[in-house]
Amino acid sequence: MNGIATAPIQLDIPNPARRVFSRPRRVLVLLTGIIILSLADLVITMVHLKSTGMAEANPIARFVIGFSQSPLSLICFKALSVMICVVLLFKVRRTLQGEIAAWCAMLILSAMSVMWFHYARQYESTIDLQVAQTELGSNLWVHLD
Secondary structure (H helix, E strand, O other), rough: OOOOOOOOOOOOOOOOHHOHHHHHHHHHHHHHHHHHHHHHHHHHHHHHHOOOOEEEHHHHHHHHHHHOOOOHHHHHHHHHHHHHHHHHHHHOOOOHHHHHHHHHHHHHHHHHHHHHHOOOOOOOOHHHHHHHHHHHHOOEEOOOO
16 A cells, blocks of 8 residues: 555453463462362371371371371471472462472372272271271371370
């Protein structure tokens, strides 16, 4: 047209979908899930420890339980470990690595929830629990009075 170059008009209209599904928001949703699943894990752990006992796979938690024999010590240990994880992931929530780490933590806790389900079904009877306790020995089996 008349030798005049025209550039397309660019409107900088914010995309609300981009803001809703942004990486920091996805990580915040994952952190909420991590906290909820961690609380569920703590409740289930406490129920098993105070009733029949259980095989604790985490050596640090097993040490805390065996050393203190205090539910409060275990609660503090688990709360501190989850708090450290959540704070660190919150600080890196805008990075790809932070989002990947949050997804990994969520997947691990989801797998633990499935493991709890199978654990509870495996030891439905008192006899099953006694056999498991005998087979595992006292070094893995923990109980709180």
